[in-house]
Amino acid sequence: MELELVEVHHRYDRSASLQGLDLHVASGTIHAVMGATGCGKSTVLRLAGLLTKPASGLILVDGQPVPSRSRARLAVRRRTATVPQEPTLLRGSIRQNVGWGLRARGIRGTELRERTAQALDLLQLVDLADRRHDSLSGGERKRTALAAAVAVRPDLLLLDEPFSSSHPSLRRSLRELILAINRTLGTTVIVATHDVQDALSLAGALTVMDQGRAVQAGAVDEVLQQPHCAFIAEFAGTVNLLRVTGGSGTSCRVGELVIQTPEAVVPGTFLAIPSGQVLLGVSEPTTSARNRYPGHIVDLQPFEYGFLVTVACADVRISAVVTRGSVDELELAPGREVWVYFKVSAVRSYL
Amino acid sequence: MRELLVEAVRRIAALDPEVMDITLRTLLLSSSATVLSCLLFGPLAATIHFTSFRGKGALIGLVQTLYSVPTVLIGLLVYLVLSRSGPLGGLGLLFTPQAIVAGQALLIAPVVMGLAITTLRGVGSGVSDTALGLGASRLQAALVVVQQARHAWATVVLMAFGRAVSEVGVAMMVGGNIRGHTRTLTTAISLGIGRGDNAEAVALGIMLLVVALAVTFLANVAGRLSRGT
Amino acid sequence: MTRSSIAGPGRMLSALLLLSVVVLPAHAPAQAKPETPRVRVATTTSLYDTGLWEVLEAAFEAGAACDLDLICAGTGRALEWGASGDVDVVVTHSPTQEAAFIAARHGRERVAFAYNYFLIVGPATDPAEIGDLSPEDAFRMLSEKATHPFVSRGDDSGTHTRERSIWKAAGLDPVRIRDSGRWYVEAGLGMGSTLSMAAQLGAYTLTDNGTFLAYRDDLDLMPIVIRGEALLNVYAVIVCTRAANPEGAAALSAFLTGDAGQDLIGAYGCESPGSRLFTPCAGTDCGSDPTR
Numbered sequence: 001m002e003l004e005l006v007e008v009h010h011r012y013d014r015s016a017s018l019q020g021l022d023l024h025v026a027s028g029t030i031h032a033v034m035g036a037t038g039c040g041k042s043t044v045l046r047l048a049g050l051l052t053k054p055a056s057g058l059i060l061v062d063g064q065p066v067p068s069r070s071r072a073r074l075a076v077r078r079r080t081a082t083v084p085q086e087p088t089l090l091r092g093s094i095r096q097n098v099g100w101g102l103r104a105r106g107i108r109g110t111e112l113r114e115r116t117a118q119a120l121d122l123l124q125l126v127d128l129a130d131r132r133h134d135s136l137s138g139g140e141r142k143r144t145a146l147a148a149a150v151a152v153r154p155d156l157l158l159l160d161e162p163f164s165s166s167h168p169s170l171r172r173s174l175r176e177l178i179l180a181i182n183r184t185l186g187t188t189v190i191v192a193t194h195d196v197q198d199a200l201s202l203a204g205a206l207t208v209m210d211q212g213r214a215v216q217a218g219a220v221d222e223v224l225q226q227p228h229c230a231f232i233a234e235f236a237g238t239v240n241l242l243r244v245t246g247g248s249g250t251s252c253r254v255g256e257l258v259i260q261t262p263e264a265v266v267p268g269t270f271l272a273i274p275s276g277q278v279l280l281g282v283s284e285p286t287t288s289a290r291n292r293y294p295g296h297i298v299d300l301q302p303f304e305y306g307f308l309v310t311v312a313c314a315d316v317r318i319s320a321v322v323t324r325g326s327v328d329e330l331e332l333a334p335g336r337e338v339w340v341y342f343k344v345s346a347v348r349s350y351l
Numbered sequence: 352m353r354e355l356l357v358e359a360v361r362r363i364a365a366l367d368p369e370v371m372d373i374t375l376r377t378l379l380l381s382s383s384a385t386v387l388s389c390l391l392f393g394p395l396a397a398t399i400h401f402t403s404f405r406g407k408g409a410l411i412g413l414v415q416t417l418y419s420v421p422t423v424l425i426g427l428l429v430y431l432v433l434s435r436s437g438p439l440g441g442l443g444l445l446f447t448p449q450a451i452v453a454g455q456a457l458l459i460a461p462v463v464m465g466l467a468i469t470t471l472r473g474v475g476s477g478v479s480d481t482a483l484g485l486g487a488s489r490l491q492a493a494l495v496v497v498q499q500a501r502h503a504w505a506t507v508v509l510m511a512f513g514r515a516v517s518e519v520g521v522a523m524m525v526g527g528n529i530r531g532h533t534r535t536l537t538t539a540i541s542l543g544i545g546r547g548d549n550a551e552a553v554a555l556g557i558m559l560l561v562v563a564l565a566v567t568f569l570a571n572v573a574g575r576l577s578r579g580t
Numbered sequence: 581m582t583r584s585s586i587a588g589p590g591r592m593l594s595a596l597l598l599l600s601v602v603v604l605p606a607h608a609p610a611q612a613k614p615e616t617p618r619v620r621v622a623t624t625t626s627l628y629d630t631g632l633w634e635v636l637e638a639a640f641e642a643g644a645a646c647d648l649d650l651i652c653a654g655t656g657r658a659l660e661w662g663a664s665g666d667v668d669v670v671v672t673h674s675p676t677q678e679a680a681f682i683a684a685r686h687g688r689e690r691v692a693f694a695y696n697y698f699l700i701v702g703p704a705t706d707p708a709e710i711g712d713l714s715p716e717d718a719f720r721m722l723s724e725k726a727t728h729p730f731v732s733r734g735d736d737s738g739t740h741t742r743e744r745s746i747w748k749a750a751g752l753d754p755v756r757i758r759d760s761g762r763w764y765v766e767a768g769l770g771m772g773s774t775l776s777m778a779a780q781l782g783a784y785t786l787t788d789n790g791t792f793l794a795y796r797d798d799l800d801l802m803p804i805v806i807r808g809e810a811l812l813n814v815y816a817v818i819v820c821t822r823a824a825n826p827e828g829a830a831a832l833s834a835f836l837t838g839d840a841g842q843d844l845i846g847a848y849g850c851e852s853p854g855s856r857l858f859t860p861c862a863g864t865d866c867g868s869d870p871t872r
Contacts, residue, residue: 051483074488082484088477091499101485148485158484435665435822443824445666446620446651527651530634542652 001062001079001155001188002027003048008057010043018043018054019212025156025205027062030182030189032199032220035209036231041192042085044209045158048190049082078105081154085161085192087145089133094125094144097133101152119151122177138165146174150181157181157189163198175201196232200224200241200272208232221270237308240273240318244349256314260290265349277346278320280309281339282330292341293318297334300327307332311340359553367554374558377535380448380522381515384455388515389508392460396467401493411468417461422520429454429525446527451535454521459511466507474499502577509570516562536562619828620649620667622658624738625770627671627815630790630857632848639844640835646828652770654737662686665822668829671836673788673815674738676745687818692866693836694845694858695814698742699792700805701775702728702784710784715808716750722784723752726763729783733774734766738813743786746810775799788813790857793849814866815858837862 005023018040025031025048033041046052047059050066050073059066067073081101089097099116107115120126123143128136136144142165149157162178163171179202181187193199199206200220207217208229216228224241227233246253250261252271259271279285285292295313302308306323309332318340322332332338362370399410431437433445433453444450474496482492519537526533528542536559540552623633628650637648653661655672662670663686670687672678678690700710700718708728710718722730733740744754757764765783767774771791778785779799792803805811817836819829835841842860849857 049484051480070489074486077483078486081486082480084477084480084484086477088475088481090478090481090495091501100482101487104482104485104487104491145481152486435824440665446649527649529649529651530637532647532649 002060003156003188003190004058004060004063005044005047005054006058006060008047008054008059010047010052010054010057017212018047020057021209021212022214022217023048023207024217025188025190027188028182028186029205030178030191030203031205031207032203033190033192033207033209034196034199034232035194037194039209040212041194041209042160045082045160045190045192048156049080049158050077051082078152079155080158081149081152081156082158083142083145083149083160083162085164086138087141089136089141089144092133093129094131094133094136095120095129097144098125098129098147098151101148105152115151115153119147122150123147124173139167139170142166143170143174153185153187155188157187158192159189160192161194161198162191162202163193163195178202196239197272200270237303237319238275238321240271240275240278242271242273242316242318244269244271250344255316257293257316259347260344261347261349262344263349269349272348273318273342273346275308275319275321278318278340278342280311280320280322280326280330280332281341282337284339285341287341289341289343291344291347292339294337294339297332297336297338300332300334311338313340355549355553358550359557362550362554363557370551370554370558372531373534373536373539373555374562376448377516377537377559378562380451380535381455381512384452384459384515385508385512387452388456388459388463388511391456392463393467393507396464397471397493397497399464400468400471401489401496411465414461414468415465418465420458420461422458422518423524424520425454425458426520426522426524429457429521433525445525446529446533448526448533450525451522451533454525455515455518458518458521459514462514463507463511466510470500470503470507471496473503500577502573505573506570506577509566509573513563513566513570516566517559616645616647617825617828618647618649619669619825619832620651621669621671621832622651622653622661622667623671624655624658624673624815625652625772626673626737626739626788626791628652629770629772630794630849632790632845632858635844635848636836636841639840640832643835643840644828644831646825646831648832654733654735654739654770655741656736659686662818662820663822665820665824667820668823668825669817669819669832671815671817672738673813674741675814675816677738677741678816678818681818685821687820690816690818691833691837691862692814692816693842693862694860695812695866696789696858697806698739698786698788698811698813699803700784701778701787701792701801702804703782703800704802706802706804708784711804713805715746715805715810718805719746720750720752722763723747723750723757723760726761729763729765729778729781731765731767731774731778731781731783731785733771733786734768735770737771739771739786739788742810742813746786749810775801790849793857814861 003025005021008018008021011017021044023044033044035041047054061076066076090100095116098119099112102112102115120129123146125143125147128140162174166174178189182189191199191202203220205218206220206223207214208223209215210229216223221241221243223232242254244252244254244265244267246267247258249264252259252261252265254271261271293313295311297309298312298317299310300307303321306321307327308319309322310317310319320340399407429450430445432439433450434440478499479492479496482495487495517537519541522535523538523541526535526538528534528538536555540555540559627633633650637650640648651667655674655677658670658672659677659681661667662681663684681687682690700715708722708725710721713721722728732743747754747757758766765781767777769777771787772795774785775787775792775795779801784804817833819826819833823829842862845858845860846856
């Protein structure tokens with residue numbers, strides 16, 4: 001489902017107001033709406049889920065304005081499903097909660113039971129199915145809400161901070177689940193998040209928000225490589241984001257470099273290597289780091305307590321955070337020949 | 352004073368038909384008024400809560416101000432409407448139990464509406480957001496919110512009943528305190544003092560106290576249940 | 581989000597009342613036989629508080645296919661109800677107000693059916709020393725001294741009307757009396773409550789004989805002034821022109837003035853020593869020659 005917000009103004013509970021927001025989400029994509037807390041992300045999700053009408057501006061679904069008559073509007077709203085940041089469960093069992101959206105659509109009997117069971121299974125909630133709504137942890141509530149949303153098989157899935165209050169192990173399976181839903185069912189997904197890595201790990205496109213406006217939108221790598229705002233720039237500066245162009249298994253090719261990864265990746269995936277974990281040496285290192293590349297320094301910027309040093313290794317640029325002491329000791333300066341090295345475990349892969 | 356109390360308790364213990372008749376009638380009339388008021392004004396309160404319109408806040412404020420509307424004013428209003436020379440005089444309802452029920456239902460309407468709105472607000476926006484986010488229609492979402500409050504509704508009903516059962520203005524003015532027909536605990540107590548039959552007044556007073564305490568007790572229980580402890 | 585339309589309060593009230601008519605008869609209490617016609621009687625409190633009506637009601641309902649609805653009110657209010665048609669019959673004791681009621685065609689005929697006497701009662705010691713005076717002189721004395729409290733019904737009842745006519749007969753303006761000091765207490769209550777209040781305050785008050793006798797055991801009040809034409813108290817029944825149940829109303833009037841009713845009235849209260857509470861007088865001049 002294609003969704004477009006045009007020049008939307010809206011004020012929701014005083015804190016977050018939208019001031020002429022534009023947002024375009026292409027059908028079948030995963031789109032991250034990113035920004036600091038209070039920038040209006042959640043309001044965007046409420047508008048996109050048709051829970052609220054904007055004070056002014058236009059919302060288009062598949063190119064058509066959303067109807068204002070409540071019956072027609074409900075039909076459009078039923079193509080979406082929202083998972084709030086802190087979901088409130090309804091009184092009853094987890095199973096009842098997961099099946100709630102189906103019952104609201106008049107689905108009963110075998111179909112209700114089967115689709116509920118399927119969603120419970122997908123979110124690993126089978127063991128909790130008969131627990132009461134008020135006996136769950138935050139993460140379990142979140143999964144329940146996600147299961148309920150998945151059960152209705154929406155064309156547009158709206159997730160507000162999907163990984164908050166989840167254990168790291170669960171994050172991974174949630175991420176894979178969201179990716180699988182997107183890929184196999186063609187479900188369009190909008191993720192609101194304040195965490196760049198979350199956005200990166202899911203989305204192909206990104207809209208960065210600040211004070212109720214979209215300050216930048218585009219493909220994730222474009223936005224990260226040419227950030228318009230300090231928030232993204234700071235993150236982009238501290239993480240090397242490399243697109244995999246070839247290779248197979250745990251040995252992949254990025255431009256002319258071959259990089260070892262902890263898990264198998266496919267071309268098109270991003271590799272993220274935190275700059276803090278990239279080391280520099282003036283001669284070939286003797287450490288156990290399996291990723292090591294010669295290159296020359298192209299840039300050197302003061303950064304936090306030291307410098308951010310950018311090194312060109314063949315056709316790839318990799319940055320490293322280096323202390324002031326090391327810069328002096330190694331006599332680092334633009335043009336100097338250096339070795340760049342980092343451990344396999346420092347490499348994270350994203351779609 | 353002591354003999355009075357003893358005599359009053361004796362009449363209650365002996366299930367004095369007059370005392371029992373008045374007590375039962377009072378319970379029946381006031382619970383009818385409560386049911387009627389809840390059926391009419393509960394949905395109205397929900398409509399106010401679930402819709403947005405200009406002046407909504409002011410309207411809710413007004414309703415809550417009307418909690419304390421004096422009972423005799425409602426009595427007077429209903430009297431003027433039901434009197435043979437009033438707009439609904441043709442129904443011949445003045446001095447009937449129905450008139451008391453109607454008057455009390457009107458009297459407790461602000462309590463029913465105000466507490467209902469407070470109850471619905473207490474459910475929080477999370478519930479309706481969850482329901483709407485899963486594709487509920489506005490009506491379905493509203494019903495879910497109503498359903499979530501559960502035990503809090505018992506408190507609303509009991510508070511409304513408590514006000515109805517303990518009022519005297521409406522029952523006296525539009526009921527007329529007719530023996531065996533529209534005499535309630537409160538009007539009978541007034542009459543008992545008027546006629547100097549203090550033992551009966553005290554006996555009826557004890558019954559009224561028991562009813563009022565029972566209502567408060569049940570409301571407390573309901574309150575604790577709705578908080579889930 | 582639709583705009584809700586709020587019905588006007590008048591409409592809402594009417595709808596509520598209409599609904600209650602539809603909903604309630606099914607479970608309205610104490611309607612043993614819904615088809616039994618009811619006769620609504622507004623009766624003066626002084627007559628009701630003696631307990632006489634309980635006897636009369638039982639006898640009437642046994643003989644007639646009607647239920648009596650007895651509603652207590654001072655004469656003034658009872659006549660207002662009669663005028664508006666809210667009651668079928670009024671039983672009152674204020675000749676001047678009753679005459680005005682008839683003159684306004686709210687009722688066709690005033691039928692006197694019983695009488696007794698008003699009394700000025702007060703503390704046994706009679707601190708204002710009015711015991712030997714006529715009612716008019718006693719009132720004048722109370723207002724001149726203005727030190728001994730007097731409790732007035734203050735409710736436009738027959739007794740209150742009589743009190744005001746005595747003030748007038750004594751050459752005093754009842755309106756000015758109201759503001760003449762703290763000794764004059766307006767109760768705004770029924771006869772029984774007013775007597776209780778007078779006893780509590782150690783005050784004088786004007787009462788009908790019947791109510792006083794019914795209450796005297798509980799009260800520290802004694803009859804102080806008992807003689808004088810101004811104290812004659814006649815009870816009358818009027819069938820209202822706008823009665824919803826004229827047949828029942830006429831039946832009640834006939835019962836009160838007939839032999840059965842008259843006998844009951846005459847016998848009521850005679851078992852206890854003292855004196856009879858009421859003298860039946862249907863068809864006579866009703867004690868207008870008080871030689872007691």
